[in-house]
Amino acid sequence: MEILWLGLAYVLGMVVKQLKLPPLIGYLVAGVILSAFGVSDENGLLHTIGHYGVIFLLFTVGLHLRIKNIVRPEVFGAGTIHLVISAGIFLVIAMAFGFSAIEGLIIGILLGFSSTVLAAKTLEARSELNAFHARVSIGILIVQDLVAITVLALTGGGIPSVWSFGLLLLPLLRPLLFKLLTSSGHEDLQLLYGLLLAMGGAALFEVLGLSSELGALVAGALLSGTHESDELSEKLWGLKEAFLVGFFLEVGLAGLPNMNELLFAGALFAVLPIKAVLFFFLLILFKLRSRNSFMVTLTLTSFSEFTLIAGMVAASSGFIPESTIIVFALLIAVSYTVNAPLSAKSNSLWKRFEHKLIPLERNVKHPGQQVVSLGGAEYLVVGMGQAGSSAYDYLKERDYRVTGMDSDPAQIEYNLGKKRRVVYGDAQDAELWENIDLSSVKAIMLAMPYADTKIQATKMLRENKFTEDIYALTMRDEEHQALKEAGANAVCLPLIQAGRKLAEISISDEVDGSMSLNFEMNSFE
Template sequence: MTELVWVGTAYIGGLIASRLSFPPLVGYLVAGYILHSFGIELGQTLARLADIGIELLLFTVGLKLKLRSLLRREVLSVGGLHLLFVTGIASIVFLWLGEQTLGGLILGASLAFSSTVLAIKVLEDNGELSSLHGRGVLSILILQDIIAIALLAFADGRQLSPWAFALLILPVLRPLAHRLLTVSRADELRLLLGVSLALAGGVSSEIVDISADIGALLMGVMLADHPQTDDLANKLWGLKEVFLVAFFLQIGLADLPDRAQIINALGLLGILPLQGVLFFVLFLLAGLRSRTAFISSLALMTYSEFALITTGAVVKANLLSSEWNATIAVAVAGSLAIAAPLNRYSHQLFSRFEPFLTRFEKKTGHPDRLPESIGMAEWLVVGMGRTGVSAYNALHQQEKRVVGLDADPTVLESLLAEGRRVIYGDAEDPELWAGLPLDRVKCIILTLPDFEARCSAVRQLRKREYAGQIGTICYFPEEKQKLGQLGANFMIHPLVEAGNQLARQLGRDNSRLRE
């Protein structure tokens, strides 16, 4: 019965939050406070489920950990400098408040972390996870997560056991783990393998007297370069989110914030825009354009779920008073509630402030720069996924002068290595269409997966009075209608067209057989 109350209340809270355009986890935290007010206590079952959620979270972070992505200039400079600056300021504030300096230092560092859950969700919903700024944000989040793990280990206060070095045998087990993932072809088997490895990492770490979180992370790192890690991470995503609900519930169940704690939380929320400004300035200094810096800064302008975890560890180690648990919980929930709608309209917000923000750009040779020419191209394919590449190849076989455009640096690198003519560009960027020379271009083909991105591109092209043809894809009748109203000339449903092509091809083959 208790479990049903937990799950049902969390669902209702998450549903109400999502309907109000807030992240569901804001609703989970509120649900915890409501349950606490009704006298429902935190049980061992919920605490263990919360621990599993954290272990799965860190395991998936390990799966995405690639050293090359962390060594990029903007990742180290922006992520590192932001962390040092915020940690220093927070430490001074905690010292001024009379709190323990060491606890304040750890908590200050944790306040520099951004919400991994919200940022990835926003980028994924906008179809920007693989874009240049999406990869930059993800790399900074992973860097922050690694530092958070180190802080957790430090705050935990455990003496390093000689048996801890037994974890060094994990690389030896790497071929076995890779083999297990390769032979686990069924979806449920891969899911079970991922959960098993995450829990095994936690148990093995606890045996040698190390935090279970670190063991789960190391297990993920062990699989990081396997070709199926993305698939495994995607399968674990939903399960991890379910278990993390228990973590957010237990925060609210632990204690209700009093007036002083709410005031402190509001103070933390008041300085959150300064963190966004700091991110923006650092991104500009790293050579990114103002648009990329602005969208990335909004995605990172939150307090992280890890702040809740590190605060709990600091309080448990008696480095700070227990009142900070409730304060940080309210601050994290409030930051997510503020950031969610801002990120939803990040492109529109930048368009409004673009004349002011572009003044601060540095003129550098960073890959984020806009293309200045497309040569003698007469056809432009925007979005070089499977559909875009197929369109490019068909035009190339007809000896058309065609150029591809995409916002994913890894896609461009691969296509350039294959000898295709491709350039970098974000289709939702008005500055791209305003400056791109299209006088020779007869037709532009839009194969972007995101509907809003296609609408934005058509709108911008017609706004600059592009007179050529615009062809694009659509998946629903209402999409076709809106794209047509915006100015697209030709629209097809990829799956419908595949069926038509299959029928035509089989029909021709049967006719030949009869002849």
């Protein structure tokens, strides 16, 4: 039976993926099909797998919890106001369909959330995780996740033990937990430690009469804010996704909605465009530029997997009818189907509507506002990681006027600490290249990690009449042609050039221990 579950989930997930949609839609459909043929989770295996998937998901959310990212006005303010207004609208609709005020309030709050998984995957696919609008999106999602955890804690049932007050002392364990994390290295022991902490935190809270999901989140938060926690989160990503397949299959096994539930789902889905418009104007109110507001809006216009997770807990405790979960699953699947293709085309959609949306932004200094002057720099290095900072230092040591640019605040802060002149700029933002003064710049070096970002930045530079040299660093030979067509003058492929240089050294009669590898740029004719 397990092979049947996995096989159908894989096939339908693959079909949905070919349609450029999130595979979890396929998993939900697989569950519905299995339900239609009378298949059920008799031994509770799917429930157990899905539960651990939720535990690992919340643990990774805790690992990314940054207080400074959610206390910003545009994040906490816009996110909170949006959730309150959305919940109020959904409450009215739910009560119109016969739900009580308490049931409607829970349903309204849960439907106010946006999808963390879809947003993270979409931003990663567009290579925009470090952009300002991405940080605002993730910050709002964390605010929503914290509310979801509160709902989980309040609807989980049971009375907390008097010993639960001892959990307030958990932050005192942070130094020890962090030391164990660093001592675990970077391989399988690190992953095992993460699983132990996630499941241990969940079990501890459950024993004390609190939500196991809340325990997993707190366990992750105890390690947040470090490079090692980010590395652990990346290791857990695939495992968490695999276990969540069980969760979505279990939801699908609930079957199809009846006519009344379909009407309820249709009325709720009609609010999604209102959620989008509300997001945009709230962010404008909190001084964001129109483009950033538009990008955040596209990223967050969906219903959330947390709606299902918290909804199932609330339903199992009797706070909302179990039939509501079928409605939630349908709403999430349809919203993902609508959002995924729109988010993939976000930049082209912005270009289409920017002339109408830019006049709506406020005439104030905007959060995340980008530089317009490089102070007479002759060279601009975009992407101040290891390669970019090395290029910067090389030019600086030879007394050239050089400026670095990055979209990651942590990277900017690090480079400023090294006495490098680095400014904030999102290379994928067309408005940056439209407004910035490049009149004194002789060459631009693109050292960002993602190929699509380099190609898009090159195109926008050429579209804005930058005629000087553009050099790009890439790791794959197949990106040559795309960069050439975009307008790059030359490309450096360090791995290929390093291999050739090693071969040259190996057959040379003049080899000594101090010989270094010198790379050359491949220029386009």
